[in-house]
Amino acid sequence: MDVVAGMVNVVAYYRVSTKGQGESGLGIEAQRTYVQMAAKQQGWNVVAEYTDTVSGTIAPVERPERPECRKALSHGLPIVAAKIDRISRSVLHIAQLMEKVDFKIATMPMADRFQLHLYAALAEQERQFISQRTKDALGALQERADSGCAVSKEKVNRRSDNLVLARKAKQEKAAQNASSPKGQGHQAKLAPYVMAALYKGVSTLQALADALNAQALLTSRGGEWSPTTVRRLMLALDVTFKKA
Incomplete structure (x- = not known):
């Protein structure tokens, strides 16, 4: 790790939710831009970058890049993420991580621990709102299907088929990993x-x-x-x- 005089060394962390986003770079480049801009303004020297392609519901300590990232963190370097929801939308996850490492958010680099807790609470609330809106939309779709709407029935059936296929693929992958x-x-x-x-x-x-x-x-x-x-x-x- 190179040390740049007058600069603070940090570790950049990026996260996308899907494999497609990870492979295409969709979302990663935007996150990297946020981090690079904040680094330039705050005098941070990004010495390592780590990217996870996992759901934000998975605790940071259980993500694939955690062990590699931990090697860099053993040097006492803080983590920098573009936005707080890239680390997690869970207040519990944020609080647990705060006990283990120091981290900064590129879009609000001056935020202290108390402010980060508040923003984490807002991110968690946003996730709950999104979940509820999704449930409401699916409920309305099911009602239209039950009332005889052919288009709605087709959408419900297609979604059901996709869920079955996704569940089967997940089970097969887990079985392959366990039996390998x-x-x-x-x-x-x-x-x-x-x-x-x-x-x-x-x-x-x-x-x-x-x-x-x-x-x-x-x-x-x-x-x-x-x-x-x-x-x-x-x-x-x-x-x-x-x-x-």
């Missing part, structure tokens, strides 16, 4: 740690996740453990918690 030599090898390495934790009396998914994280053990995607990823691991290893 790499996935099985990773699970085998973790098995002794899981069994040791169960032997010591760990009896909840969160407690087992905490035990694995405490030993700096990562998921197959390189993220930290959560109750969801622990449950998948236990199913793959065919183990259960001891009955009280």
Whole structure:
């Protein structure tokens, strides 16, 4: 990492929600522009860039680029994101990240921790509004379909078919990952740690996740453990918690 005299070294973080956006650069270039403009104005030197193609609902600590990003953060460098929703729209996620690292937002570079909490709350509220508007629109579409509207029926059926296909593709991908030599090898390495934790009396998914994280053990995607990823691991290893 090169050090530029008189400048503060930072790590840039970009996030897009879909693979198509990630491959096309749609959204990434705009985020990079925001960061570069703020860096020039604030005297920041961007020494590394990391990009995730994941949903904003996934906690930052569980994202694929987290381990690589953590290497840079071990030097005490702050993260810079274009907008706060690129990190997360969840107040909880933002608060958790604040406890681990320092981060800045390019579109409001002077914001302090209190202000970032407020903006995170607004971003979370926006997500809730979007979700509710989507539910209302789908409800209205279903009502029109139920009343006999042929166009609405076709849209409802097409959406239903797409959901089934997407769910099937997701299940197939998860099965492939679990059954792949790499996935099985990773699970085998973790098995002794899981069994040791169960032997010591760990009896909840969160407690087992905490035990694995405490030993700096990562998921197959390189993220930290959560109750969801622990449950998948236990199913793959065919183990259960001891009955009280």
